[in-house]
Amino acid sequence: MTDKELETTDLSRFFEAAKQAPPTPPTALMHRVLDDARAVQPQGIRAPRQSFLVRRWREFAGAVGGWPAMAGLATATVAGVWLGVMPPAALPDATGAYLDLGGSSYLVDAAPDLGFDLVEEAL
Amino acid sequence: MPLDAMSDESDEALLMRYAAGDQAAAQALTLRLTPRVYAHACRMLGIPAEAEDVTQEALMRLWRIAPEWRRGEAQVTTWLFRVVANLCTDRLRRARGVALEAIPEPEDGQASAAEQMQEQSRAAALQAALARLPDRQRQAVILRHIEGLSNPQIAEIMEIGVEAVESLTARGKRALAADLAGKREELGYTDD
Structure with a gap:
């Protein structure tokens, strides 16, 4: 039998036998390795502690439906402010009407006798 | 565990x-x-x-x-x-x-230490034969034929080229075959 024949027939069976019966590590070794792993393992990175306001804000955002709902609220708020500041021409000027900017205004002195001169006299 | x-x-x-x-x-x-x-x-x-x-x-x-x-x-x-x-x-x-x-080198007919421990099994015979290989051949043969790694992986592990790995495994297997040839009957193998 040639070397080549030996390689293809017998050796494969020897290798298979070796694969089927691998040396098994002792339990004590497994424990030592695990102890080493834990001893040098980096500590987990903790999440930074959130402040009270941040937590309350997150609770509020969660209560109204999460970030999608918050985005809708923010958009509506910005749109409202914009309409208030720069109303389209077709809309009545609500701010001007409320403050009556187009009409006359009156200045009423509710206590005409009261003034700083009295305070000075008292001193 | x-x-x-x-x-x-x-x-x-x-x-x-x-x-x-x-x-x-x-x-x-x-x-x-x-x-x-x-x-x-x-x-x-x-x-x-x-x-x-x-x-x-x-x-x-x-x-x-x-x-x-x-x-x-x-x-x-x-x-x-x-x-x-x-x-x-x-x-x-x-x-x-x-x-x-x-x-001492094991004598003919006398079991090596590994064989005694594993009761003349084929794996023990292979282990004993592997122990008689040069270190680099032994390493290449174990990685290729027992661990089942590819030649490029072995080349990376041994920090040599793939051709060198092939040469080491081929020489290692020839030496193993020659070493184990005398034990074929002893281990229950007959001519195929």
Whole structure:
């Protein structure tokens, strides 16, 4: 039998036998390795502690439906402010009407006798 | 000790989790890698106590490098086998001058120490024959034909070219075949 024949027939069976019966590590070794792993393992990175306001804000955002709902609220708020500041021409000027900017205004002195001169006299 | 419950995760993913502080990953990696490293070290060194030391040291190096591990740069097992190979080579070099020369060559018909322990099994005969191979041939043959690694992986582990790996395994197998030829009948093989 040639070397080549030996390689293809017998050796494969020897290798298979070796694969089927691998040396098994002792339990004590497994424990030592695990102890080493834990001893040098980096500590987990903790999440930074959130402040009270941040937590309350997150609770509020969660209560109204999460970030999608918050985005809708923010958009509506910005749109409202914009309409208030720069109303389209077709809309009545609500701010001007409320403050009556187009009409006359009156200045009423509710206590005409009261003034700083009295305070000075008292001193 | 529970079985590796993270069997669907790659070694590298587990190593990343280990580096992030996941204790379950430490256990899963230990259960998964220790047997492979120990078996390889045992086959390379032939002395269980030495193999235990090498296993513990190799894995300790893995734990220490975990935080700096670069994802995708190397396979964990390839890296680990390279460490084991270097540790085994160091020990074999240190031992060669004293211990190995002190061990008598097994005589014909007389079982070696490994064979006595494993009751003349085929695996023991192979182990004994492997022990008589030059270190580099033994390493290449074990990695290729027992660990089942590819030639490029072995080349990376042994830090040589693929052709050199092929040459080492071929010479190693020829030497093994010649060594084991006389034991074929003894081990229950007959001419096919």
